[in-house]
Amino acid sequence: MLKLIQNEWIKIIKRPGTIVMVALIVLLVGATGAFVKYYEHKKEQNADQNWKQTLQVQTAEDKKQLKGISNKDPQRQFLERSIAINEYRIDHNISPDEKTNVWTFMDTSSSLIILVSLFTIIVSGNIVASEFNWGTIKLLLIRPFSRKKIIMSKYLTSILFGFAMLFILFLVSNLLGLVLFGAGSGNTSYLAYVDGHVEEQSRLVYSAKLYVMSFIETFMLATMAFMVSTVFRNNTIAIGISILLLTVGNTVTVILSGFFDWTKFILFANTNLMQYVNGTPPVEGMTMTFSVIMLLVYFVIFLGLSIVVFSKRDVTA
Structure with a gap:
């Protein structure tokens, strides 16, 4: 199995497109850093010195708006989170105008x-x-x-490639953030809304969770693309369907969640596990455990189909 994975890695690394992919990630992180650095001074100049009064006014408006929203409306959870965090900032004297540092840049x-x-x-x-x-x-x-070993080596290689790209993004963002903005000083905790209350979390832990949990959607879509590619032997269909779902899947799911409770069984209602860190799942009553179970079900279906079809299909070409 290791030899097969090594062989697949050699194929990927030798492709010019792989170098282009890595270069694009590095260049875009650099461009993002330059953009944030350029506007950092303006951000400091425009910082609201009366931010407590501003948050009090905003909180009062959000509470008025909350009264006219049904419990099933996704915006209700967003407003409840906004109100709770704003009140926490006021009570604990934590300004929303946080100075840019390596952690905010990584976000x-x-x-x-x-x-x-x-x-x-x-x-x-x-x-x-x-x-x-x-x-x-x-x-x-x-x-x-x-x-079975051949198909699994290809699958594991594709997922490992994704993790490698994610690690490059994480590492480059961290190093560039340290160089341009430093580690920050004072209160650099992240305010998370969990189970109806606000709690301060380590920025390092939050950034790690953000990157890893955000990769869950990539992991599931890559598994689906792998399955479609294996079943239909067509990379255009596999890539096209997966990219389409990547761009519109979440939007469609959010729209449907406002009308139907069964939306919680859709793949994209469960791929964003950060919704449990920020406290805004699309359907009321959803839990981290439920989403993990649903993801495991979809994973078994996608990978199971890939293995079964590849193992039994005759190769005539």
Whole structure:
């Protein structure tokens, strides 16, 4: 199995596209850092000195708006979280105008995880279908390894590639953030809304959770792209469907959650585990345990189909 994974890694590394992917991540993190640094001075100049009064006014308006919103409306949970955090800031004298530091920069650069998702989907959608397209699948199958080991080595390689891209993004963001903005001083805790109350969390722990949990959606979509690629032997269909779901899946799920409780069983209602850190799941009553179970069910279906189809299908080309 290790030799198979090593062989797949060599194939990926030798492709020029892999170098381009890594270079794009580094360049975009650098561009983000330059942009944030350029506007940092303006941000400090425009900081609200009367932020307590501003938050009090905003909180009062949010409470008025909350009275006219039903319990099933997703905006209700957002408003409850906003009110709780604003009141916590006022009570504990924590200004919302936090000076930029390595942790806030890493939160900003986490938006580039969607790029990691895109690259991982492309690799996952290509890794099996390309063998059929190039006619190299027969050369792979005549080796002294079972089909199950071959398909699992390809799957593990595609997921490991995604983690490698995520680690590069995390590391580059951390190093650049330290160079440009420093480690910060004073109160750098993250205010999380959990189970109806606000709690201060370590920035390091929060950043690690943000990156890892944000990768869950990438992991599931990459697994789905791998399954479609294996079943249909078509990388275009696999990549196209996965990218489409990556861009619109969450939006459609949020819209449906305002009308139907069964939305909680949809994949995209469960991929964002950060909703339990921030306290805003799309359907009332959803828990971290429920989402993990649903993700495991989808994972078993996607990977199970891949293994069964690849193991039993005749190779004629």
